[in-house]
């Protein structure tokens with residue numbers, strides 16, 4: 001039975017591990033309102049000082065901008081570059097300072113005297129352990145150092161720290177200290193503020209046995225601890241950062257050195273996504289220059305991207321980090337469709353590699369197709385619908401040119417031989433065009449018999465050069481080449497695969513006819529599926545991109561104004577322009593973070609791997625939540641993408657999302673989905689058991705009524721999770737209930753969370769795919785407060801309405 005008491009055994013164990021709600025000494029329990037008010041006033045005075053200092057810094061930055069603009073008028077080339085760098089820096093700084101952080105300053109630690117008395121670059125003492133004698137024999141001590149922790153560091157005019165950046169080494173004890181290992185920390189305080197007003201403080205004592213004094217006064221403890229306050233808040237449509245309450249095991253991941261691969265496993269709600277986002281901010285802080293190469297965060301769905309994308313700006317980081325859904329990793333493609341589990345399974349597997357390689361070569365033989373733009377192969381859906389009537393015009397079967405006064409011709413047999421020779425090996429198809437062109441010219445030269453005219457090698461070379469020139473100058477030759485060896489695009493090849501007969505040919509001995517039919521059919525739809533995107537990316541690698549002439553850089557209007565363009569006809573790019581251009585062109589990153597890594601298919605791992613060939617990696621996931629049917633194949637592809645780099649492994653063990661009552665119910669499905677695996681311990685308990693309802697005659701009516709009930713019970717959001725093919729239906733059921741409630745297909749629920757969740761027919765979700773039980777486990781672990789399960793026709797509910805999958 002689920003534990004219903006507040007702080008039950010699970011919670012008590014979790015609390016010990018995470019320094020939650022550390023014991024408040026009896027002397028402190030009496031902390032009354034006047035103590036609280038006094039403490040708040042003290043923090044307010046500090047915050048006021050910080051804002052005065054920030055205003056001075058903003059003025060400095062504005063001055064820098066103006067000064068830089070003045071220099072722009074009279075610059076030498078050197079001054080110009082300096083101007084750009086300065087404007088860029090000042091702009092970034094201003095932006096960050098002007099950003100009204102809701103709780104700019106959020107933490108404070110009061111510390112004992114340290115072992116050695118050395119200070120670090122942020123002005124704080126570096127020692128982790130207290131000095132001998134810092135605690136007196138009668139268990140009293142003096143506070144030697146107080147540090148305030150915030151979103152960015154602020155120094156006073158004497159370079160003493162007013163606020164320590166949460167990512168700085170000096171801030172680590174704020175997150176790491178626990179009553180078991182307190183280090184120098186006596187009290188950890190979370191400060192809640194809005195705009196410039198301090199609203200409250202929550203303290204945790206790390207050494208409750210100690211009576212500590214600060215400036216001669218006893219150090220009080222106020223409130224019930226910060227984590228519980230944070231977890232109890234209702235959820236909105238976007239994720240909040242957790243800087244004020246990161247826990248020790250999470251902090252170790254966030255601050256792990258970036259070398260090689262950091263691999264993080266943890267059950268639902270253990271903070272993997274939160275940790276991944278905070279880690280991106282930490283890495284940038286720690287080595288901004290190195291990560292100028294960009295950080296990519298790969299997320300499973302656009303919904304999760306939208307849910308999480310506010311976190312980094314709230315941490316003061318934008319720009320350098322790209323959060324992309326798996327379906328948007330290829331530029332210009334936004335996948336909106338889902339394949340059936342059977343088709344997804346084929347498209348995601350490495351078997352597709354062979355098929356794509358065949359298709360890329362095979363598509364060449366189809367020629368440019370009717371109505372395609374010059375040099376490109378295009379197939380429309382109607383063409384694929386009926387291969388007999390609408391097959392694209394095939395490639396030319398004969399080449400005729402006139403050179404050296406003779407008609408020369410290559411017939412289809414000769415052309416086929418040339419194509420086969422040109423295609424030998426594995427080089428990208430589009431890059432073989434020059435080779436094919438040369439082979440054509442060789443064959444025509446041979447036919448011309450001109451080689452026999454001279455034995456002098458120099459003359460022969462000249463003769464050959466003028467022959468080639470004459471042939472290639474002919475429009476006919478160029479037109480032939482474009483039609484016979486068109487430049488292929490990934491989209492065109494994938495579209496060509498929508499023809500069932502063609503695909504069966506290219507997939508012979510790899511896919512059975514039924515599989516080829518299903519895949520071809522899925523490619524006929526309008527739009528791309530998430531799994532198509534990995535195929536497009538693979539095709540890009542197979543086809544290659546021919547080099548194009550570089551576009552001439554535009555002249556900077558400022559240079560025209562100052563006449564500088566005459567001094568520097570080809571101006572070097574400024575740092576900023578370069579950064580912007582690289583960001584636009586970027587296909588590879590310095591660090592890649594993969595969220596929900598358990599879901600990547602082998603083909604998706606290849607796609608993601610190409611974006612981080614020289615990168616360091618953070619990979620977070622939970623095998624028990626995998627919706628991919630063949631975890632072994634995916635693990636092998638993941639290992640290939642990550643190469644031989646050493647792995648550093650971490651495990652997160654505490655579930656911050658689900659109350660223990662919900663976690664326990666989900667645990668039953670986990671036991672079926674992955675026998676023997678251990679669920680994370682839930683950190684809190686609400687006393688609210690999951691509710692079971694049995695669908696009436698009309699499923700939609702029951703869902704709507706239960707969703708409306710949950711909306712009345714929670715202030716925040718309600719997620720209604722249904723099997724994938726009920727998505728549209730579910731949206732209609734909920735119409736008019738407002739935007740606090742959302743209908744989701746089971747696969748769309750990945751990574752998201754709601755105050756309350758309604759899971760509709762566990763059996764339908766479990767039966768959807770071979771990984772259905774794991775997908776159901778995901779659905780059951782989305783709620784932060786309340787869970788209702790509706791049993792449908794297939795669920796075989798008992799007299800209490802509990803579906804068979806959720807019974808003991």
Ligand SMILES: Nc1ncnc2c1ncn2[C@@H]1O[C@H](COP(=O)(O)OP(=O)(O)OP(=O)(O)O)[C@@H](O)[C@H]1O
Nearest residue numbers: 242245246247268269270271272273274656657751
């Ligand atoms: N230290 C913390 N302080 C406050 N809230 C936290 C903390 N750690 C995690 N949370 C909250 O717990 C919830 C779950 O976190 P998150 O979504 O990152 O977990 P996850 O491991 O990625 O879960 P899943 O595997 O189910 O997607 C979020 O609301 C997050 O803000």
